[in-house]
Amino acid sequence: MALEEQDFLYVSKMVREESAIVLEKGKEYLVESRLSPLAQQDGYASIKEMVQKLRETGELVLKLKIVDALTTNETSFFRDLKPFEMLQKELLPELIEKRKDQKRLEIWCAAASTGQEIYTICMTIRENFPWLRDWNVRILGTDINQEVLDKARRGVYSQIEVNRGLPATMLIKYFEKSGIDWKIKDDLKSMTEFRKMNLIKPWGSVGRPDVIFMRNVLIYFDTDTKKEILGKVRNIMQPDGFLFLGAAETTLNLDENYVRRTYDRGGCYTLKGKDAK
Amino acid sequence: MKVLIVDDSSATRFMIRKMLKELGCDVVEAENGKVALETLSSNKDVEVAFVDWNMPVMNGYELIQEVRKDAEYNNMKLMMVTTETEMTQVVKAIEAGANEYLMKPFTKEMVVEKMALLGIEGAVQ
Numbered sequence: 490m491a492l493e494e495q496d497f498l499y500v501s502k503m504v505r506e507e508s509a510i511v512l513e514k515g516k517e518y519l520v521e522s523r524l525s526p527l528a529q530q531d532g533y534a535s536i537k538e539m540v541q542k543l544r545e546t547g548e549l550v551l552k553l554k555i556v557d558a559l560t561t562n563e564t565s566f567f568r569d570l571k572p573f574e575m576l577q578k579e580l581l582p583e584l585i586e587k588r589k590d591q592k593r594l595e596i597w598c599a600a601a602s603t604g605q606e607i608y609t610i611c612m613t614i615r616e617n618f619p620w621l622r623d624w625n626v627r628i629l630g631t632d633i634n635q636e637v638l639d640k641a642r643r644g645v646y647s648q649i650e651v652n653r654g655l656p657a658t659m660l661i662k663y664f665e666k667s668g669i670d671w672k673i674k675d676d677l678k679s680m681t682e683f684r685k686m687n688l689i690k691p692w693g694s695v696g697r698p699d700v701i702f703m704r705n706v707l708i709y710f711d712t713d714t715k716k717e718i719l720g721k722v723r724n725i726m727q728p729d730g731f732l733f734l735g736a737a738e739t740t741l742n743l744d745e746n747y748v749r750r751t752y753d754r755g756g757c758y759t760l761k762g763k764d765a766k
Numbered sequence: 767m768k769v770l771i772v773d774d775s776s777a778t779r780f781m782i783r784k785m786l787k788e789l790g791c792d793v794v795e796a797e798n799g800k801v802a803l804e805t806l807s808s809n810k811d812v813e814v815a816f817v818d819w820n821m822p823v824m825n826g827y828e829l830i831q832e833v834r835k836d837a838e839y840n841n842m843k844l845m846m847v848t849t850e851t852e853m854t855q856v857v858k859a860i861e862a863g864a865n866e867y868l869m870k871p872f873t874k875e876m877v878v879e880k881m882a883l884l885g886i887e888g889a890v891q
């Protein structure tokens with residue numbers, strides 16, 4: 490059954506308030522296809538009935554479920570490749586040199602989804618800088634969606650997921666077969682820490698990251714939200730830290746305090762005038 | 767860029783060929799390892815081979831071993847493309863000299879991602 494306009498408007502307004510995700514007119518189909526399995530699973534006769542229930546009760550659990558269902562969690566191991574190459578070849582060597590006295594590194598994966606990105610970071614570190622085992626390395630993954638975080642924490646991936654972008658040598662080294670699935674080995678898992686976090690709510694403790702991966706999430710937000718988040722990132726990241734955005738995202742025309750640092754056809758962002766030595 | 771597809775199933779070869787053509791690759795085909803070696807000897811410009819594991823006459827594992835004995839093919843990338851999904855098999859293929867491993871079934875997107883891992887990015891598209 491088609492989604493009625495007023496229900497669509499109600500849901501999109503609520504989702505925008507809760508998560509900043511913008512669902513413009515024309516996304517009715519997306520909303521419908523994401524919400525109808527949820528309605529069915531929770532025993533509603535239709536999306537309409539589910540939305541009706543939400544209107545009447547404002548029930549928080551239902552609200553969160555709807556928001557979760559409307560997040561896009563698409564991700565893959567070594568997505569776009571270049572960011573991880575840049576991390577390995579340039580950023581980590583520089584940071585390791587600068588932080589050699591404190592022996593401390595913090596990395597924040599700010600829209601971790603099902604974990605492929607954070608484990609890619611872990612593999613990059615273990616593979617190329619094994620001595621960082623002796624350092625205090627904090628690798629934090631956060632996401633608004635509890636379900637994807639749980640999956641990230643479990644670290645169990647299907648054949649389809651490991652078929653995407655994961656080098657066979659990494660599969661061999663860092664995974665073990667678990668039935669028909671593939672499981673991240675505990676050693677790699679133990680490098681990570683996960684927490685539920687909404688980027689448009691107070692951030693709590695994300696520390697002072699040296700590197701932030703905030704890829705393919707700003708793209709869902711409106712301009713003001715992007716500006717606000719980029720401003721907050723500036724305040725928490727190390728003055729000589731690095732920010733990665735998705736391939737289709739930029740700080741340009743949003744925040745003039747970032748400078749792009751290119752690498753091959755990719756790149757990341759640093760803070761202007763603060764490239765402290 | 768020229769790619770060799772080695773698979774005893776013509777339907778699979780057809781599917782892979784279609785994907786590779788869409789990515790702008792030239793394609794040659796062989797239905798088993800033995801034929802593949804012949805095809806290679808007359809197609810020295812093959813840069814990547816997609817190699818099925820289970821085939822009659824000469825299987826993909828044996829083909830990879832043969833190719834890796836020949837210094838002439840040092841620069842050729844070999845990708846095992848197979849329904850074999852046990853860890854022991856992945857290890858065996860990589861140890862024999864495969865550069866990558868793709869499990870069937872797969873999508874064009876996965877092919878693009880694997881090619882990128884092989885250092886082939888600009889070439890396809």
Ligand SMILES: C[S@@+](CC[C@H](N)C(=O)[O-])C[C@H]1O[C@@H](n2cnc3c(N)ncnc32)[C@H](O)[C@@H]1O
Pocket residue numbers: 507508509510560561562563564565568599600601602603606631632633634637686687688689703704705706709735
């Ligand atoms: C497309 S995924 C990106 C995953 C990974 N960073 C990558 O690039 O492959 C986007 C993620 O952002 C999360 N997300 C959306 N809105 C959010 C918000 N307001 N706060 C935190 N995470 C959010 C979604 O739940 C989803 O998992």
